Amino acid sequence: MTHPVDEHVGKRIRRRRRLLGVTQQQLAERVGIKFQQIQKYETGANRVSASRLWDIADALEVQVSFFFEGLPARDGSEAESADGAAEDLFDDKEALDLVRSYYAIPENQRRRLFELARVLSDVA
Structure with missing residues (x-):
């Protein structure tokens, strides 16, 4: 055990x-x-x-x-x-792959993608 x-x-x-x-x-x-x-x-x-x-x-x-x-x-x-809460997020392989992919994007494009995601999620 x-x-x-x-x-x-x-x-x-x-x-x-x-x-x-x-x-x-x-x-x-x-x-x-x-x-x-x-x-x-x-x-x-x-x-x-x-x-x-x-x-x-x-x-x-x-x-x-x-x-x-x-x-x-x-x-x-x-x-x-x-x-x-990030602990549970990193147990999910898809979420972890998404985070890695996100940070692989050049910073200026990453900021634009982030803003797009905020608008699409109505959190903005």
């Missing part, structure tokens, strides 16, 4: 890896392990040791504390997350 903390840390590893556009294989190579181990970490099936989490944080360019953000407190209350 997986521990909720291991599942949370695994999800944070997956989110950051996907945000950077890094495959499990690439992350595994950077850390010096097999990609299957990354799979097990991301599902929470295997617990990540402190030294391995340090290496993963370095490979994904975050502080170790990043993996614990948003973790529910021991009393069951929800902890604040630096990412807020």
